Amino acid sequence: MKKVVSVLLLALLAGCAKPSDGPTAGSIRSATLPRTNERIPVIELANAPGGMPAASTSLNDTSPGLAVLRGGYNAQKLRRGDVFDVTVLDTGEEGLFSSTQSKTLNLGRFTVDQSGSVTMPFVGKQRVIDSTPEGLQNRVVAGLKGSAVNPQAVVTVVDRPTSAVMLSGAVKSPGKVPLTARQERVLDVINQAGGPTVAPDAATVTVVRGSQRASAGLDRIMREDKQNIRLAPDDQVMVDGASASYTALGAFKSSGEFQFETGKLTLAQAVGRAGGLLDDRADARNVYIFRNQPVPVRTVGNVPSGVPGAVRPVIYHVNMKDASSIALMQMFQMQKGDVIYATNAPLVDSAKLLTVFQKSPPTAAAPLPGAAN
Template sequence: MRRLAPLLLVALAAAGCRPADGPSNGSIQSAHLPGGGQKIPVIELADAPSGAASAFAPTPSDLGAGLSALGGGAYNSERLRPGDVIDVTVLDTGEDGLFASTNSKTLNLGRFTVDQKGFVSMPFVGRQRVAESTPTGLERQIVSGLKGTSVNPQAVVTIVDKPSSAVIVSGAVNAPGKIPLTAKHEKVMDAIAQAGGASGKPDAVDVTIVRGKRRATASLSRVMNEDRQNIYLQPDDQVMVEGGASTFTALGAFKSAGEIQFEVGKLSLAQAVGRAGGLLDDRADAGNVYVFRNQYIKVPVPAAVNDKTPTATTLQMRPVIYHVNMRKASSIALMQLFQMQKDDVLYATNAPLVDYAKLFTIYQKSAPTAAAPAPSL
């Protein structure tokens, strides 16, 4: 039976029955997307663009509307909202009327809180809808309400407090909490700055704005670099800053496999291999190291029937695999230019003989022997 071992190993290897810690080189090269069956592109490191932030640089339109989808102009801090507190004083310059029985020509009606339906009730004036009105507009309402009881009425409305005119900033910021909106017309970056700034790097942090039943998201780096993403905030907006440190994952035949933190734009592929402890000399296949990444790639747009125009392309987020042959000296130089991105997976395959050796070890194991009978008493 022992003489059949070499033939058995060859037969099992040909059938793909090899013990392994992950996908083989062949399975990676022929990998397809689940369901759709589309082949995942495998790009040689020499064919990757310098820096390799992505195979094709996406334009802002490719990234979607982001926060700009919420739109909206600057918040008008003069407009009254439920919960606002106002102070009202009326004046009468006529000889007869509201103040005829007093020596004073002014009367402070008091402070009033706008109720949840947007109304306030004031003496001599009655119940008035004031939501979305300005102090100037409310003064005109009061004057109109006093006609008939005052000869030449005038009114002064002062906003005392606007507790509802604020936004909530939460998540990965250094000082989360409520940020009041003022006449300065605060934008997203203003609120994040007042909250102590983001606790993570811009490329690793997403900003989500929740406005009523609507929400929109963009990366912090995009908000910083695109004016249209740094939108004006509105009362009751929720600004959620999510994310933290960027990481990549090293799997397979590395000395220190695992999840490793880094700063985007400051870690090359060569450095990433070093962070993972380098390849295992007795196990790794230096000719087949891979980087798995989700990035924007050009995807053909289906043409209409009988359309004679060239097939158009669009950019879509798809999986891409980069292949690195570390046996080549040129690859080491290219690895210094290839920049790691957030959520990359760095994978080193086993050398073929390693898997064969595992199979041989399994075959060589002796069959378990029966346990010795228990001694009789």
């Protein structure tokens, strides 16, 4: 009798420190943010926003994204490494062609050097980078004044070895993608490489142009035309893709991380993938979804209020004892990074505590042979 009373007293004294595999329902409902002590909201599943579509954070992203990289590729402009021919015509009777039977003269083939310049006979050194063939023709004619009576020039681009971008990451065929007069955009080069290897809402596209760098979600690029920018030679386009996953913890039959395709997994299916609740351990009235939810940027007047891309924790509560919750779980869409947690039933943690105190005390070791009494 005394032993039973002692165990009960110890159980009462240690009630706030009983063994458990995770937080209790009470501690979850009183959870606060570490720095601000702000209470994390706990929302009943029935009060969740309609359907909770599995949107990526880019749906609420008001950052400039790739739109900050303006310009793009102008196929008419000369760039470093471009090769062009220059042919001069003169209809006058005197001057540059007076000693020849021909009225045309090929000045040669020239390559734009790293400084963006070329040196041509009769014309001298010219900085030609970003010039169009038509603009360069006028400069050649101006340089021939005095050497020819009525000169005309034709500039023909014969090779553009630098007109390409480097595409890498989560695409089927990464590598160098040439640019043409069509002025390819981001989606053009990704499609030329066979498309992404992950779902659009799981991919982030980063474009590096010189010292500039910008990123945007692939789904946002597909949705917003201004994000599908025109690319320029030597741009680096990187597609970073990580498959969406959620984590099941606590009193599930199979806890762990599970991969899924965003927009195609409901909460009911997610619980099923984890094997369902443990019958002898879980508290079906207290199942929770932990989520970092994007904070929408509101506009007060014409001034945006809030931090673009900011998220805040939110907890959704599910009472799986309530039959209506099963219907709601079929509409609640899982999002990348969600954590589902099933608490232990109160009696389970109490039983663990009793088991700890009911363990027999260790017996003393036998005395060594010959030891004194």
